[in-house]
Amino acid sequence: MSALTAGAPKAAPSAAPPKPSAAAPRSVRRKNAALGLAAWVCGLLFVLPILWMVLTSLHSESDAATNPPSLAAPLTLDGYREFFGAGGGAGPWPALANSLMASVFSTLLVLVLALPAAYALSIRPVRKWTDVLFFFLSTKMLPIVAGLLPIYLFAKNTGFLDNIWLLVLLYTSMNLPIAVWMMQSFLAEVPTALIEAAQMDGARLPTVLTRVVAPVAAPGIAATALICFIFSWNEMLFARVLTGVVAQTAPVFLTTFITSQGLFLAKVCAASLVISLPVLAAGFAAQDKLVQGLSLGAVK
Incomplete structure (x- = not known):
């Protein structure tokens, strides 16, 4: 029994678990940041026309017709007043x-x-x-x-x-x-x-x-x-x-x-x-x- 035991090959020592790489979490954070930035850019692209429409609706007709449009033009509610018939037109x-x-x-x-x-x-x-x-x-x-x-x-x-x-x-x-x-x-x-x-x-x-x-x-x-x-x-x-x-x-x-x-x-x-x-x-x-x-x- 002892001879068999002595002649048997020794089991290889179990491999140590790989150490977590410090670069992996950093790459994941970079990927998440890139995805978050892309999501913000897509969201702004969708919202920007709506914001531009809101800003244009608060300008006078002369300021809204300028090319390029003036962002610093004075704001007014004349467009909304005329839409609701304040100028004598038909109401909505x-x-x-x-x-x-x-x-x-x-x-x-x-x-x-x-x-x-x-x-x-x-x-x-x-x-x-x-x-x-x-x-x-x-x-x-x-x-x-x-x-x-x-x-x-x-x-x-x-x-x-x-x-x-x-x-x-x-x-x-x-x-x-x-x-x-x-x-x-x-x-x-x-x-x-x-x-x-x-x-x-x-x-x-x-x-x-x-x-x-x-x-x-x-x-x-x-x-x-x-x-x-x-x-x-x-x-x-x-x-x-x-x-x-x-x-x-x-x-x-x-x-x-x-x-x-x-x-x-x-x-x-x-x-x-x-x-x-x-x-x-x-x-x-x-x-x-x-x-x-x-x-x-x-x-x-």
Whole structure:
């Protein structure tokens, strides 16, 4: 036994763990600093046009039209006063009310229609549900201008020209495919055990959708609603062609500041800032829901 032990090769001593290099944390810090600097530069590039618009809206028309623009020009609120009709012009309130009405009502209709459709395509999938989803998405591939003439003739023959309810229907049909596509992925993350438990307790489909599915998928529904609201608020082609004075929306009202007399840059910037405020306010109010909804299902 001792001979065998003596003749056996000795085990090599275990290698010592490598010492942490001092250069590694330094390189990581440099990489993080470079990424942070790049993020700040990208953020400033996105914010700089907005800041420039705000500054231009606070200048007079003569100072805003200078080339290059003068940063040290005196500030004034004349652009905002003229936008709100202080100079005797038309006020923006009817156009803002029309945009708010069209955006809110179309978003509500989209949610009412998209929630059952997304439920059928995700939790209770229909046959060939992927083909149904691609059919919904294919409706967005047709350019809006291609269907503008038939829609105009239809509105003219039915007396719906310059009618805000026509815009509500058009915005609903415009946003419904995107809403169904988004909410299908959100509702696919709802645990089926909750739905089965509610059905065992006697809950019908409307109760399941409103009491079980909607609270669980609330972040995704909020993200979908916010995106549909933004698309409806910013839409101008339909509103420009199909409306006149009664149903004029805020983006169409914005174009009235571009006249044959020239471009009133300060008033346009002031009007653009005021018209963008509802969308910005909605985005900030639903910021947490938007982030949760857009990241729902990203981590498995």
